Amino acid sequence: MDDVLITNSLVKQYATVRAVDGVGFAIRRGEIFALLGPNGAGKTSTVRMLIGQTQPDAGEIRYLGAQGTSASVPPRELGYLPEERGLYLDQSVLRTLSYLGQLRGMAPKTAGEKAMAWLERLSLADRAKEKISALSKGNQQKVQLIAAVLHEPRFAILDEPFSGFDPINQELALNLIRELRDGGMTVLLSAHQMQLVERLADRILLLNQGRPVLSGTLAQLRRDAGLSQRLTLSFDRDADHDTLAAIPGVVAVERLNDRQAALLLKDDANLNQVLSALGGGAMLSNVQSDAVGLHEIYLRAVGPGA
Amino acid sequence: MRWVVAKWEFMRYFKWKEELMGIAVMLGIGLVMTLGSAAFEWSKSSQRYSVAVLDSVGLEFKLPERSQISIERIAASDLTWKTEQVGLGQIDALVTIESLDSAEVLLHKEPAFKSALQSLLDNARRDVALRGAGIEAERFESWTQPMAMNLRYHESGEAPASQGDRLIVIGFLLLLLSGVFTCFAYFFTSITSEKQARVTEQIISAIPVQTWIDGKLIGISLLGIKSMATLTLWAGLVAFGVAQFAPELYAKLGRVGADKVLVGLLFILLGLAFWNSFLAGIAATIDDPNNSTRSALMLVPSIPTMLAFPMLSHPDNLAVVIMSWIPLTSMAVMPVRYALTDVPWWEVPCAAALLACCVFWMRKYASRIFRAGMFLYGKEPSFREMWAFVRHGG
Numbered sequence: 001m002d003d004v005l006i007t008n009s010l011v012k013q014y015a016t017v018r019a020v021d022g023v024g025f026a027i028r029r030g031e032i033f034a035l036l037g038p039n040g041a042g043k044t045s046t047v048r049m050l051i052g053q054t055q056p057d058a059g060e061i062r063y064l065g066a067q068g069t070s071a072s073v074p075p076r077e078l079g080y081l082p083e084e085r086g087l088y089l090d091q092s093v094l095r096t097l098s099y100l101g102q103l104r105g106m107a108p109k110t111a112g113e114k115a116m117a118w119l120e121r122l123s124l125a126d127r128a129k130e131k132i133s134a135l136s137k138g139n140q141q142k143v144q145l146i147a148a149v150l151h152e153p154r155f156a157i158l159d160e161p162f163s164g165f166d167p168i169n170q171e172l173a174l175n176l177i178r179e180l181r182d183g184g185m186t187v188l189l190s191a192h193q194m195q196l197v198e199r200l201a202d203r204i205l206l207l208n209q210g211r212p213v214l215s216g217t218l219a220q221l222r223r224d225a226g227l228s229q230r231l232t233l234s235f236d237r238d239a240d241h242d243t244l245a246a247i248p249g250v251v252a253v254e255r256l257n258d259r260q261a262a263l264l265l266k267d268d269a270n271l272n273q274v275l276s277a278l279g280g281g282a283m284l285s286n287v288q289s290d291a292v293g294l295h296e297i298y299l300r301a302v303g304p305g306a
Numbered sequence: 307m308r309w310v311v312a313k314w315e316f317m318r319y320f321k322w323k324e325e326l327m328g329i330a331v332m333l334g335i336g337l338v339m340t341l342g343s344a345a346f347e348w349s350k351s352s353q354r355y356s357v358a359v360l361d362s363v364g365l366e367f368k369l370p371e372r373s374q375i376s377i378e379r380i381a382a383s384d385l386t387w388k389t390e391q392v393g394l395g396q397i398d399a400l401v402t403i404e405s406l407d408s409a410e411v412l413l414h415k416e417p418a419f420k421s422a423l424q425s426l427l428d429n430a431r432r433d434v435a436l437r438g439a440g441i442e443a444e445r446f447e448s449w450t451q452p453m454a455m456n457l458r459y460h461e462s463g464e465a466p467a468s469q470g471d472r473l474i475v476i477g478f479l480l481l482l483l484s485g486v487f488t489c490f491a492y493f494f495t496s497i498t499s500e501k502q503a504r505v506t507e508q509i510i511s512a513i514p515v516q517t518w519i520d521g522k523l524i525g526i527s528l529l530g531i532k533s534m535a536t537l538t539l540w541a542g543l544v545a546f547g548v549a550q551f552a553p554e555l556y557a558k559l560g561r562v563g564a565d566k567v568l569v570g571l572l573f574i575l576l577g578l579a580f581w582n583s584f585l586a587g588i589a590a591t592i593d594d595p596n597n598s599t600r601s602a603l604m605l606v607p608s609i610p611t612m613l614a615f616p617m618l619s620h621p622d623n624l625a626v627v628i629m630s631w632i633p634l635t636s637m638a639v640m641p642v643r644y645a646l647t648d649v650p651w652w653e654v655p656c657a658a659a660l661l662a663c664c665v666f667w668m669r670k671y672a673s674r675i676f677r678a679g680m681f682l683y684g685k686e687p688s689f690r691e692m693w694a695f696v697r698h699g700g
Binding site: 086088 | 307310311314318499500503504505506507508509510511512513683
């Protein structure tokens with residue numbers, strides 16, 4: 001896949017804060033690229049530079065679009081679901097979508113037709129003429145999501161697309177974003193639901209305090225974070241968590257309850273040695289092994305003590 | 307793209323159903339007021355008052371045609387039962403006249419006919435005095451008339467505006483005031499609600515800020531013009547009604563020439579563009595519409611129009627001439643001057659050009675404040691910060 005957006009050494013300085021400090025990454029055409037990090041990590045500042053709302057103080061952005069190279073994603077090629085949600089609550093669903101589509105260059109008729117098709121797809125067609133204020137938070141989020149992709153952008157930035165959704169609608173949104181990707185759209189995703197991001201993102205960039213911390217596929221992130229497996233252990237008596245933490249190859253112990261704990265293992269840890277250190281499993285009533293997830297990597301990379 | 311925004315802004319607040327409902331309500335109120343007022347007038351004019359008079363002086367009452375008062379002269383022997391009739395409300399008043407200087411009036415309730423009775427007594431007393439002096443009443447009448455003073459102006463001089471012209475100009479200023487207040491209301495509602503709904507980022511990622519503010523300016527100015535057009539239509543209907551039912555009153559109204567209309571329209575359009583740009587910038591800095599100190603600034607555009615009212619009586623004053631040039635006030639003052647006095651022809655295009663230039667600058671600088679203001683949540687910029695936005699573009 002070729003790159004569609006390349007950034008090098010981006011810097012953004014506000015009055016007393018360096019919000020972005022040497023961030024560089026490349027997003028490939030047609031992939032889902034997740035930009036993650038805690039609050040204040042520099043995600044929003046980076047996104048605002050990508051869409052041209054602010055200019056970088058240093059570094060460069062190159063977007064390789066249909067109209068050539070530009071220093072930000074051009075409005076016609078951009079679909080944007082901002083972190084700050086915003087809809088005209090006093091207006092009808094259909095009118096609002098049609099207006100937002102027209103602002104992205106769609107003809108009024110086309111915008112209306114496509115909006116109706118999307119509303120039907122997301123089970124909102126019967127509410128098209130209602131005011132947005134009459135919709136639930138989840139349905140408003142669906143409208144917001146439609147507004148971001150209605151004009152079939154080449155590049156979509158979806159900031160917290162799952163916000164306000166129940167698990168069923170989260171699944172719906174997840175499949176929708178996958179479909180958009182499969183249809184050729186490049187997606188820059190930012191979300192705090194790590195399990196969903198893990199399932200969705202092709203590649204991930206983890207930021208902390210304005211700087212890149214980890215980047216790559218989930219497997220690369222695991223490797224770079226030095227983590228491999230998560231062992232969930234159940235004991236038939238109270239466990240000594242301090243002893244567990246001292247076992248070679250264990251990076252961290254998460255106390256689940258008195259008789260349960262989860263161990264994070266280094267990527268070079270030997271499972272047999274770890275189990276032997278537990279007394280050959282004499283005290284164990286159950287062992288479950290999983291690959292380390294994004295949640296653990298995230299906490300290890302940007303959590304307290306990182 | 308600015309027309310897409312303009313149409314959206316206009317249609318956000320213009321709703322046919324509500325518009326027609328408003329017209330229907332206005333017509334209903336007008337009808338009720340007209341009918342109520344006519345019924346009151348009919349009731350008032352058809353009312354008759356009976357007054358008993360015990361006159362020991364010998365006054366002669368000359369009742370006008372269709373007088374509401376009927377006089378019944380009584381003898382002293384009738385005084386007791388006439389007093390009782392007043393008490394029972396069977397007659398309205400009992401007047402006892404014992405000298406030319408005073409009369410005692412016995413009443414059952416406050417008299418609606420007091421001034422008519424006073425006039426009747428005055429005239430009767432005056433006639434006695436005139437007869438005593440040997441003067442005819444008609445001659446005395448002519449002496450007391452004011453001397454006719456016919457004003458003529460030299461052909462090289464300048465005739466003042468008529469009362470009718472002033473009335474038209476007052477109508478123009480009220481119209482302007484309505485336009486300014488309409489725009490104020492819509493800008494305030496539109497922008498503060500957009501800030502509260504946080505649509506800014508979404509819109510600005512799609513179109514440039516200047517396009518957004520331009521679209522808003524056009525859309526909301528059109529709402530102001532629509533409001534003024536509606537009022538003009540109402541005024542036209544009222545004028546039509548006056549022309550049908552009171553032609554003598556209609557004849558006193560000033561006539562509006564096409565040139566005055568054009569000058570008025572030109573300055574209305576430029577003035578609204580100028581002040582609406584200002585409103586857009588200020589509204590974007592308001593964080594909490596209920597408690598913001600900035601809300602008062604939104605009333606500034608009404609000041610020029612308010613200032614123009616006292617100038618109606620002295621449209622040639624030097625201060626008025628200067629204010630008709632200054633872009634802050636020319637929107638209201640130049641059309642007033644043009645309608646009421648002779649303005650050298652070159653002054654109008656020059657003042658309009660000056661205002662147009664200021665529209666350009668105001669639009670540019672207001673959009674800088676707008677851009678910065680729309681991204682500020684939870685705080686309002688200080689005036690120093692706003693000045694920095696103007697200078698450095700936020």
